[in-house]
Amino acid sequence: MVELTDNPICTDQITAQVTSPQCGAVVLFLGTTRQLTDGRETVTLTYTSYAPMAQSEMEKLEDQARSRWPIGECVLIHRLGEVPVGQASVAVAVSTPHRRDAFEAASWLMDRIKELVPVWKKEHWATGSTQWVHPGMTKNLEDGTLQ
Amino acid sequence: MVELTDNPICTDQITAQVTSPQCGAVVLFLGTTRQLTDGRETVTLTYTSYAPMAQSEMEKLEDQARSRWPIGECVLIHRLGEVPVGQASVAVAVSTPHRRDAFEAASWLMDRIKELVPVWKKEHWATGSTQWVHPGMTKNLEDGTLQ
Amino acid sequence: MIIRIKLFALAQDLAGAEEVTLDVAPGATIETVREALANQVPELKSMLVSCAFAINNEYATTSSPVEPEDEIACLPPVSGG
Protein backbone atom coordinates (compact mmCIF):
# COMPACT_ATOMS: atom_id res chain seq x y z
CA MET A 1 0.00 0.00 0.00
CA VAL A 2 1.43 3.31 -1.15
CA GLU A 3 0.17 6.75 -0.21
CA LEU A 4 1.02 10.43 -0.59
CA THR A 5 -0.85 12.47 1.97
CA ASP A 6 -1.18 15.98 3.35
CA ASN A 7 -2.25 14.60 6.74
CA PRO A 8 -0.22 13.60 9.80
CA ILE A 9 1.01 10.01 9.76
CA CYS A 10 -0.85 7.76 12.22
CA THR A 11 1.39 4.94 13.39
CA ASP A 12 -1.28 2.86 15.15
CA GLN A 13 -3.17 2.61 11.88
CA ILE A 14 -0.02 1.62 9.99
CA THR A 15 1.06 -1.10 12.42
CA ALA A 16 -2.53 -2.44 12.43
CA GLN A 17 -2.47 -2.50 8.61
CA VAL A 18 0.76 -4.47 8.40
CA THR A 19 0.23 -6.91 11.27
CA SER A 20 -0.73 -10.29 9.90
CA PRO A 21 -1.32 -13.73 11.46
CA GLN A 22 1.20 -15.17 8.97
CA CYS A 23 3.93 -12.79 10.12
CA GLY A 24 5.83 -12.74 13.42
CA ALA A 25 7.72 -9.49 12.76
CA VAL A 26 6.76 -5.89 12.04
CA VAL A 27 9.32 -3.16 11.40
CA LEU A 28 8.16 0.44 11.15
CA PHE A 29 10.51 3.24 10.15
CA LEU A 30 9.56 6.90 10.61
CA GLY A 31 11.56 9.78 9.22
CA THR A 32 10.91 12.78 11.45
CA THR A 33 11.80 16.45 11.14
CA ARG A 34 14.96 17.20 13.10
CA GLN A 35 15.44 20.52 14.85
CA LEU A 36 19.18 20.79 14.12
CA THR A 37 21.11 20.07 10.92
CA ASP A 38 24.84 20.82 11.03
CA GLY A 39 24.20 23.20 13.90
CA ARG A 40 21.47 25.18 12.11
CA GLU A 41 17.97 25.28 13.54
CA THR A 42 14.99 24.15 11.49
CA VAL A 43 11.53 25.55 12.25
CA THR A 44 9.63 23.39 9.80
CA LEU A 45 10.01 21.54 6.51
CA THR A 46 7.78 21.64 3.48
CA TYR A 47 7.67 18.76 1.03
CA THR A 48 6.60 18.89 -2.59
CA SER A 49 6.43 16.05 -5.09
CA TYR A 50 5.92 15.05 -8.69
CA ALA A 51 2.92 13.15 -7.40
CA PRO A 52 2.04 10.66 -10.17
CA MET A 53 5.66 9.60 -10.57
CA ALA A 54 6.27 9.50 -6.79
CA GLN A 55 3.25 7.22 -6.46
CA SER A 56 4.39 4.91 -9.25
CA GLU A 57 8.02 4.80 -8.02
CA MET A 58 6.81 3.83 -4.54
CA GLU A 59 4.60 1.12 -6.06
CA LYS A 60 7.58 -0.25 -7.97
CA LEU A 61 9.64 -0.28 -4.78
CA GLU A 62 6.93 -2.22 -2.97
CA ASP A 63 6.85 -4.74 -5.85
CA GLN A 64 10.63 -5.09 -5.84
CA ALA A 65 10.74 -5.55 -2.07
CA ARG A 66 8.04 -8.22 -2.29
CA SER A 67 10.09 -10.10 -4.87
CA ARG A 68 13.19 -10.00 -2.60
CA TRP A 69 11.69 -10.72 0.82
CA PRO A 70 8.69 -12.80 2.03
CA ILE A 71 6.63 -9.73 2.86
CA GLY A 72 3.11 -10.15 4.23
CA GLU A 73 1.99 -6.52 4.28
CA CYS A 74 3.78 -3.34 3.22
CA VAL A 75 2.85 0.31 3.76
CA LEU A 76 4.79 3.23 2.27
CA ILE A 77 3.54 6.73 3.09
CA HIS A 78 5.09 10.09 2.28
CA ARG A 79 3.59 13.20 3.76
CA LEU A 80 3.55 16.38 1.66
CA GLY A 81 3.20 20.04 2.60
CA GLU A 82 4.38 21.28 5.96
CA VAL A 83 5.92 18.79 8.44
CA PRO A 84 6.87 20.57 11.69
CA VAL A 85 9.79 19.55 13.91
CA GLY A 86 9.17 16.18 15.62
CA GLN A 87 6.54 15.01 13.14
CA ALA A 88 6.95 12.23 10.59
CA SER A 89 7.41 12.96 6.89
CA VAL A 90 7.75 9.34 5.80
CA ALA A 91 6.69 5.93 7.08
CA VAL A 92 7.82 2.51 5.88
CA ALA A 93 6.28 -0.55 7.49
CA VAL A 94 6.58 -4.21 6.58
CA SER A 95 5.61 -7.51 8.14
CA THR A 96 7.44 -10.78 7.47
CA PRO A 97 7.38 -14.25 9.05
CA HIS A 98 10.81 -13.67 10.67
CA ARG A 99 12.46 -10.51 11.90
CA ARG A 100 15.69 -10.40 9.89
CA ASP A 101 13.71 -9.98 6.66
CA ALA A 102 11.57 -7.21 8.12
CA PHE A 103 14.63 -5.17 9.16
CA GLU A 104 16.35 -5.71 5.83
CA ALA A 105 13.29 -4.91 3.73
CA ALA A 106 12.38 -1.75 5.66
CA SER A 107 15.95 -0.47 5.54
CA TRP A 108 16.26 -1.23 1.82
CA LEU A 109 12.91 0.44 1.06
CA MET A 110 13.90 3.56 2.95
CA ASP A 111 17.26 3.78 1.13
CA ARG A 112 15.54 3.42 -2.24
CA ILE A 113 12.81 5.95 -1.38
CA LYS A 114 15.46 8.54 -0.63
CA GLU A 115 17.26 7.77 -3.90
CA LEU A 116 14.41 7.40 -6.33
CA VAL A 117 11.09 8.93 -5.29
CA PRO A 118 10.63 12.46 -6.71
CA VAL A 119 9.90 14.34 -3.50
CA TRP A 120 11.73 17.50 -2.43
CA LYS A 121 12.24 19.05 0.95
CA LYS A 122 12.53 22.76 1.69
CA GLU A 123 14.24 23.81 4.90
CA HIS A 124 12.67 26.71 6.79
CA TRP A 125 15.53 27.90 8.98
CA ALA A 126 15.02 29.66 12.29
CA THR A 127 16.81 32.64 10.70
CA GLY A 128 13.80 33.13 8.42
CA SER A 129 15.49 31.98 5.23
CA THR A 130 14.43 28.94 3.24
CA GLN A 131 16.43 26.47 1.16
CA TRP A 132 15.60 23.61 -1.17
CA VAL A 133 17.54 20.48 -0.30
CA HIS A 134 19.16 18.94 -3.38
CA PRO A 135 21.80 16.44 -2.22
CA GLY A 136 25.01 16.51 -4.23
CA MET A 137 24.30 19.82 -5.91
CA THR A 138 27.39 21.95 -5.71
CA LYS A 139 25.61 25.24 -5.34
CA ASN A 140 22.38 25.55 -3.41
CA LEU A 141 20.67 28.89 -3.48
CA GLU A 142 19.13 30.12 -0.29
CA ASP A 143 16.28 32.64 -0.30
CA GLY A 144 17.07 35.78 1.61
CA THR A 145 20.79 35.03 1.81
CA LEU A 146 21.66 34.42 -1.82
CA GLN A 147 25.22 33.19 -1.98
CA MET B 1 12.48 3.06 29.17
CA VAL B 2 11.90 -0.58 29.99
CA GLU B 3 8.57 -2.20 30.82
CA LEU B 4 7.01 -5.59 31.49
CA THR B 5 3.26 -5.39 31.12
CA ASP B 6 0.12 -7.52 31.07
CA ASN B 7 -1.60 -5.04 28.74
CA PRO B 8 -1.73 -4.82 24.95
CA ILE B 9 1.15 -2.85 23.42
CA CYS B 10 0.08 0.56 22.09
CA THR B 11 2.29 1.59 19.19
CA ASP B 12 1.11 5.22 18.91
CA GLN B 13 2.20 5.79 22.47
CA ILE B 14 5.59 4.17 21.85
CA THR B 15 6.37 6.14 18.70
CA ALA B 16 5.29 9.35 20.48
CA GLN B 17 7.61 8.46 23.39
CA VAL B 18 10.66 7.93 21.20
CA THR B 19 10.18 10.76 18.71
CA SER B 20 12.55 13.57 19.54
CA PRO B 21 13.41 16.90 17.88
CA GLN B 22 17.08 15.86 17.97
CA CYS B 23 16.40 12.68 16.01
CA GLY B 24 15.43 12.26 12.37
CA ALA B 25 14.83 8.51 12.53
CA VAL B 26 12.55 6.20 14.50
CA VAL B 27 12.61 2.42 14.14
CA LEU B 28 9.94 0.34 15.86
CA PHE B 29 10.06 -3.44 15.92
CA LEU B 30 7.05 -5.50 16.98
CA GLY B 31 7.18 -9.24 17.54
CA THR B 32 3.69 -10.61 16.93
CA THR B 33 2.09 -13.99 17.51
CA ARG B 34 2.14 -16.05 14.32
CA GLN B 35 -0.66 -18.44 13.47
CA LEU B 36 1.58 -21.11 11.90
CA THR B 37 4.95 -22.49 13.05
CA ASP B 38 6.39 -25.31 10.95
CA GLY B 39 2.90 -26.06 9.68
CA ARG B 40 1.31 -26.29 13.16
CA GLU B 41 -1.45 -23.89 14.14
CA THR B 42 -1.13 -21.69 17.21
CA VAL B 43 -4.25 -20.44 18.98
CA THR B 44 -2.50 -18.22 21.48
CA LEU B 45 0.78 -17.83 23.36
CA THR B 46 1.33 -17.25 27.03
CA TYR B 47 4.48 -15.58 28.31
CA THR B 48 5.95 -15.87 31.77
CA SER B 49 9.08 -14.20 33.12
CA TYR B 50 11.54 -13.97 35.95
CA ALA B 51 10.37 -10.39 36.27
CA PRO B 52 13.04 -8.62 38.35
CA MET B 53 15.85 -10.13 36.26
CA ALA B 54 14.00 -9.54 32.97
CA GLN B 55 13.58 -5.90 33.94
CA SER B 56 17.25 -5.51 34.89
CA GLU B 57 18.50 -7.35 31.79
CA MET B 58 16.41 -5.07 29.56
CA GLU B 59 17.79 -2.03 31.40
CA LYS B 60 21.34 -3.26 30.80
CA LEU B 61 20.57 -3.76 27.11
CA GLU B 62 19.25 -0.20 26.86
CA ASP B 63 22.44 1.07 28.52
CA GLN B 64 24.65 -0.98 26.21
CA ALA B 65 22.77 0.18 23.12
CA ARG B 66 23.11 3.81 24.26
CA SER B 67 26.87 3.34 24.60
CA ARG B 68 27.10 1.93 21.05
CA TRP B 69 24.73 4.19 19.11
CA PRO B 70 23.69 7.86 19.47
CA ILE B 71 20.24 7.01 20.75
CA GLY B 72 17.85 9.79 21.68
CA GLU B 73 15.00 7.76 23.16
CA CYS B 74 14.62 4.02 23.66
CA VAL B 75 11.59 1.95 24.65
CA LEU B 76 11.70 -1.79 25.36
CA ILE B 77 8.42 -3.48 26.29
CA HIS B 78 7.67 -7.15 26.81
CA ARG B 79 4.11 -8.25 27.28
CA LEU B 80 3.38 -11.12 29.68
CA GLY B 81 0.41 -13.44 30.03
CA GLU B 82 -1.73 -14.32 27.03
CA VAL B 83 -0.85 -12.81 23.63
CA PRO B 84 -3.35 -13.97 20.97
CA VAL B 85 -2.49 -14.46 17.29
CA GLY B 86 -1.78 -11.14 15.54
CA GLN B 87 -0.98 -9.22 18.73
CA ALA B 88 2.45 -7.97 19.79
CA SER B 89 4.42 -9.66 22.55
CA VAL B 90 7.45 -7.39 22.34
CA ALA B 91 8.20 -3.85 21.16
CA VAL B 92 11.62 -2.25 20.62
CA ALA B 93 11.72 1.39 19.56
CA VAL B 94 14.66 3.76 19.22
CA SER B 95 15.24 7.20 17.81
CA THR B 96 18.59 8.39 16.48
CA PRO B 97 19.73 11.42 14.47
CA HIS B 98 20.24 9.28 11.33
CA ARG B 99 18.45 6.15 10.15
CA ARG B 100 21.28 3.63 9.83
CA ASP B 101 21.90 3.76 13.58
CA ALA B 102 18.20 3.32 14.38
CA PHE B 103 17.95 0.16 12.25
CA GLU B 104 21.17 -1.27 13.69
CA ALA B 105 20.30 -0.49 17.30
CA ALA B 106 16.75 -1.87 17.09
CA SER B 107 17.92 -5.05 15.38
CA TRP B 108 20.74 -5.54 17.90
CA LEU B 109 18.39 -4.93 20.86
CA MET B 110 15.89 -7.45 19.55
CA ASP B 111 18.62 -10.10 19.02
CA ARG B 112 19.91 -9.57 22.56
CA ILE B 113 16.42 -9.61 24.11
CA LYS B 114 15.80 -13.02 22.57
CA GLU B 115 19.15 -14.29 23.86
CA LEU B 116 19.30 -12.84 27.33
CA VAL B 117 16.00 -11.72 28.84
CA PRO B 118 14.43 -14.42 31.05
CA VAL B 119 11.02 -14.67 29.44
CA TRP B 120 9.43 -17.91 28.30
CA LYS B 121 6.75 -18.62 25.76
CA LYS B 122 4.22 -21.42 25.90
CA GLU B 123 2.57 -22.51 22.66
CA HIS B 124 -1.13 -23.31 22.82
CA TRP B 125 -1.63 -25.45 19.72
CA ALA B 126 -4.93 -25.70 17.89
CA THR B 127 -4.87 -29.42 18.76
CA GLY B 128 -5.42 -28.48 22.40
CA SER B 129 -1.95 -29.39 23.62
CA THR B 130 0.53 -26.90 25.06
CA GLN B 131 4.32 -26.73 24.91
CA TRP B 132 7.00 -24.63 26.51
CA VAL B 133 9.42 -23.23 23.95
CA HIS B 134 13.03 -23.78 25.01
CA PRO B 135 15.28 -23.25 21.96
CA GLY B 136 18.12 -25.72 21.65
CA MET B 137 16.71 -28.16 24.16
CA THR B 138 16.93 -31.64 22.73
CA LYS B 139 13.77 -32.95 24.30
CA ASN B 140 10.73 -30.72 24.75
CA LEU B 141 7.82 -32.21 26.59
CA GLU B 142 4.38 -31.48 25.30
CA ASP B 143 1.34 -31.62 27.58
CA GLY B 144 -1.29 -34.03 26.38
CA THR B 145 1.03 -35.75 23.92
CA LEU B 146 3.96 -36.68 26.10
CA GLN B 147 6.72 -38.01 23.88
CA MET C 1 8.23 19.98 -32.50
CA ILE C 2 6.86 21.56 -29.33
CA ILE C 3 7.45 19.80 -26.02
CA ARG C 4 6.66 20.82 -22.46
CA ILE C 5 8.96 20.25 -19.50
CA LYS C 6 7.67 20.18 -15.92
CA LEU C 7 9.94 21.82 -13.34
CA PHE C 8 10.18 21.15 -9.61
CA ALA C 9 11.69 22.56 -6.41
CA LEU C 10 14.70 24.87 -7.00
CA ALA C 11 14.40 24.50 -10.79
CA GLN C 12 10.82 25.75 -10.61
CA ASP C 13 11.86 28.68 -8.42
CA LEU C 14 14.80 29.66 -10.63
CA ALA C 15 12.72 29.49 -13.82
CA GLY C 16 9.75 31.16 -12.15
CA ALA C 17 7.46 28.64 -13.85
CA GLU C 18 6.02 25.17 -13.25
CA GLU C 19 6.42 24.30 -16.90
CA VAL C 20 8.56 25.44 -19.83
CA THR C 21 7.71 24.97 -23.52
CA LEU C 22 10.59 24.18 -25.90
CA ASP C 23 10.84 23.85 -29.66
CA VAL C 24 13.17 20.97 -30.53
CA ALA C 25 13.87 19.06 -33.76
CA PRO C 26 12.08 15.75 -34.34
CA GLY C 27 14.21 12.88 -33.03
CA ALA C 28 15.26 14.92 -30.01
CA THR C 29 16.55 13.05 -26.97
CA ILE C 30 16.74 13.97 -23.29
CA GLU C 31 20.25 15.30 -24.00
CA THR C 32 18.80 17.65 -26.64
CA VAL C 33 16.12 18.71 -24.17
CA ARG C 34 18.70 19.46 -21.48
CA GLU C 35 20.68 21.69 -23.86
CA ALA C 36 17.59 23.46 -25.19
CA LEU C 37 16.35 24.07 -21.65
CA ALA C 38 19.72 25.55 -20.61
CA ASN C 39 19.66 27.87 -23.62
CA GLN C 40 16.09 29.01 -23.10
CA VAL C 41 16.31 29.43 -19.31
CA PRO C 42 19.92 30.41 -18.51
CA GLU C 43 19.11 30.48 -14.76
CA LEU C 44 18.86 26.67 -14.90
CA LYS C 45 22.17 26.13 -16.71
CA SER C 46 24.35 25.39 -13.68
CA MET C 47 21.91 23.01 -12.01
CA LEU C 48 20.82 21.00 -15.06
CA VAL C 49 23.92 18.81 -14.92
CA SER C 50 22.65 17.56 -11.54
CA CYS C 51 19.07 16.96 -12.71
CA ALA C 52 17.51 13.69 -13.79
CA PHE C 53 14.72 13.58 -16.37
CA ALA C 54 11.57 11.52 -16.56
CA ILE C 55 9.37 10.67 -19.53
CA ASN C 56 5.79 9.66 -18.69
CA ASN C 57 6.63 9.04 -15.01
CA GLU C 58 9.67 6.85 -15.73
CA TYR C 59 13.30 7.81 -15.27
CA ALA C 60 14.88 8.45 -18.70
CA THR C 61 18.48 8.23 -19.90
CA THR C 62 20.23 10.96 -21.86
CA SER C 63 19.62 9.03 -25.10
CA SER C 64 15.89 8.44 -24.52
CA PRO C 65 13.87 9.93 -27.42
CA VAL C 66 11.07 12.40 -26.66
CA GLU C 67 7.77 12.89 -28.47
CA PRO C 68 5.43 15.91 -28.40
CA GLU C 69 2.75 14.07 -26.43
CA ASP C 70 5.22 12.91 -23.75
CA GLU C 71 5.04 14.23 -20.21
CA ILE C 72 8.63 15.28 -19.61
CA ALA C 73 9.89 16.28 -16.16
CA CYS C 74 13.14 17.82 -14.99
CA LEU C 75 13.96 16.37 -11.55
CA PRO C 76 16.53 18.08 -9.33
CA PRO C 77 18.24 15.71 -6.85
CA VAL C 78 15.45 14.31 -4.70
CA SER C 79 15.31 14.83 -0.93
CA GLY C 80 12.26 12.98 0.33
CA GLY C 81 12.23 10.87 3.44
Place this chain on the structure above:
Amino acid sequence: MIIRIKLFALAQDLAGAEEVTLDVAPGATIETVREALANQVPELKSMLVSCAFAINNEYATTSSPVEPEDEIACLPPVSGG
Protein backbone atom coordinates in the same frame (compact mmCIF):
# COMPACT_ATOMS: atom_id res chain seq x y z
CA MET D 1 23.80 -24.64 54.19
CA ILE D 2 20.24 -24.26 52.93
CA ILE D 3 19.67 -22.51 49.60
CA ARG D 4 16.53 -21.96 47.56
CA ILE D 5 16.34 -22.26 43.78
CA LYS D 6 13.59 -20.60 41.76
CA LEU D 7 12.28 -22.63 38.83
CA PHE D 8 10.60 -21.42 35.64
CA ALA D 9 8.66 -22.66 32.62
CA LEU D 10 9.19 -26.37 31.85
CA ALA D 11 11.51 -26.79 34.87
CA GLN D 12 8.73 -25.51 37.13
CA ASP D 13 6.20 -27.85 35.53
CA LEU D 14 8.48 -30.90 35.75
CA ALA D 15 9.36 -30.23 39.40
CA GLY D 16 5.78 -29.30 40.24
CA ALA D 17 7.10 -26.38 42.30
CA GLU D 18 8.10 -22.75 41.87
CA GLU D 19 10.99 -23.16 44.24
CA VAL D 20 13.17 -25.99 45.53
CA THR D 21 15.19 -26.00 48.76
CA LEU D 22 18.59 -27.71 48.72
CA ASP D 23 21.13 -28.49 51.40
CA VAL D 24 24.64 -27.94 50.03
CA ALA D 25 28.07 -27.67 51.65
CA PRO D 26 29.49 -24.20 52.37
CA GLY D 27 31.59 -23.05 49.41
CA ALA D 28 29.11 -24.52 46.94
CA THR D 29 29.15 -23.18 43.39
CA ILE D 30 26.53 -23.17 40.66
CA GLU D 31 28.00 -26.49 39.47
CA THR D 32 27.34 -27.98 42.92
CA VAL D 33 23.83 -26.57 42.82
CA ARG D 34 23.17 -28.08 39.42
CA GLU D 35 24.23 -31.53 40.65
CA ALA D 36 22.30 -31.30 43.91
CA LEU D 37 19.19 -30.18 42.04
CA ALA D 38 19.44 -33.11 39.61
CA ASN D 39 19.78 -35.54 42.55
CA GLN D 40 16.89 -34.08 44.49
CA VAL D 41 14.53 -33.65 41.52
CA PRO D 42 15.36 -36.43 39.02
CA GLU D 43 12.68 -35.10 36.61
CA LEU D 44 14.97 -32.10 35.97
CA LYS D 45 18.09 -34.13 35.29
CA SER D 46 17.94 -34.22 31.48
CA MET D 47 17.11 -30.54 31.06
CA LEU D 48 19.55 -29.06 33.57
CA VAL D 49 22.44 -29.27 31.12
CA SER D 50 20.55 -26.75 28.96
CA CYS D 51 19.71 -24.38 31.81
CA ALA D 52 21.52 -21.20 32.79
CA PHE D 53 21.64 -20.03 36.39
CA ALA D 54 21.34 -16.58 37.89
CA ILE D 55 22.42 -15.27 41.27
CA ASN D 56 20.66 -12.14 42.49
CA ASN D 57 19.31 -11.32 39.01
CA GLU D 58 22.68 -11.71 37.25
CA TYR D 59 23.76 -14.55 35.00
CA ALA D 60 26.21 -16.77 36.87
CA THR D 61 28.95 -19.10 35.65
CA THR D 62 29.39 -22.71 36.78
CA SER D 63 32.15 -21.61 39.18
CA SER D 64 30.18 -18.74 40.78
CA PRO D 65 29.91 -19.30 44.57
CA VAL D 66 26.49 -19.27 46.21
CA GLU D 67 25.51 -18.03 49.68
CA PRO D 68 22.40 -18.87 51.72
CA GLU D 69 20.96 -15.39 51.34
CA ASP D 70 21.37 -15.38 47.53
CA GLU D 71 18.36 -15.46 45.22
CA ILE D 72 19.27 -18.33 42.89
CA ALA D 73 17.30 -19.07 39.72
CA CYS D 74 17.39 -21.94 37.27
CA LEU D 75 16.67 -20.55 33.78
CA PRO D 76 15.67 -22.90 30.96
CA PRO D 77 16.57 -21.60 27.46
CA VAL D 78 14.67 -18.32 27.10
CA SER D 79 12.05 -17.75 24.39
CA GLY D 80 10.84 -14.20 24.77
CA GLY D 81 10.24 -11.85 21.87
